[in-house]
Amino acid sequence: MKKLLFTLSLLFSAFIGMNGLLAQAAVESGAKIEFKKETHDYGTIDQYADGTCEFTFTNTGNEPLVISNAKGSCGCTVPSWPKEPIAPGATGTIKVKYDTKRVGIIGKSVTLQSNAINDPAKTIRIKGNVVAKPQGGAPVNNSGAPASN
Numbered sequence: 001m002k003k004l005l006f007t008l009s010l011l012f013s014a015f016i017g018m019n020g021l022l023a024q025a026a027v028e029s030g031a032k033i034e035f036k037k038e039t040h041d042y043g044t045i046d047q048y049a050d051g052t053c054e055f056t057f058t059n060t061g062n063e064p065l066v067i068s069n070a071k072g073s074c075g076c077t078v079p080s081w082p083k084e085p086i087a088p089g090a091t092g093t094i095k096v097k098y099d100t101k102r103v104g105i106i107g108k109s110v111t112l113q114s115n116a117i118n119d120p121a122k123t124i125r126i127k128g129n130v131v132a133k134p135q136g137g138a139p140v141n142n143s144g145a146p147a148s149n
Helices: 002-027
Strands: 033-035 039-046 052-059 067-072 077-080 091-098 104-114 121-131
Touching: 033 121, 039 052, 067 077, 067 091, 077 104, 091 104, 091 121
Parallel strands: 039 121
Antiparallel strands: 033 052, 052 091, 067 104, 077 091, 104 121
């Protein structure tokens, strides 16, 4: 009798364990988005310089990744993203253009909407400092003061 109860409890445990594995496998099925970097630091950048940067990502899931939308935190931050599905294991690029005509500290974000099961509303960020170009035609030294001839 003890052997029968032991065998039944062992079978029951194995059955419960298999159901748990199947449930976990079902939960893990889908697209996943993983970025090489989530923040781009421009450092100090000149006014009117090219404010374009790129964020590379990989679909680490087992289904195609679809990015349905990308929105900058303001009109000065404009993202472009792949419109076609990204296959499992494939990489893609989000390009972000910041309008560097504005002088001062940069602290902006872009929110992506996708079918990624690990982060369906992913936020990537840009930061830095835009410094003004000198006014007039006088040459300047590294400190920004007029150069002495």
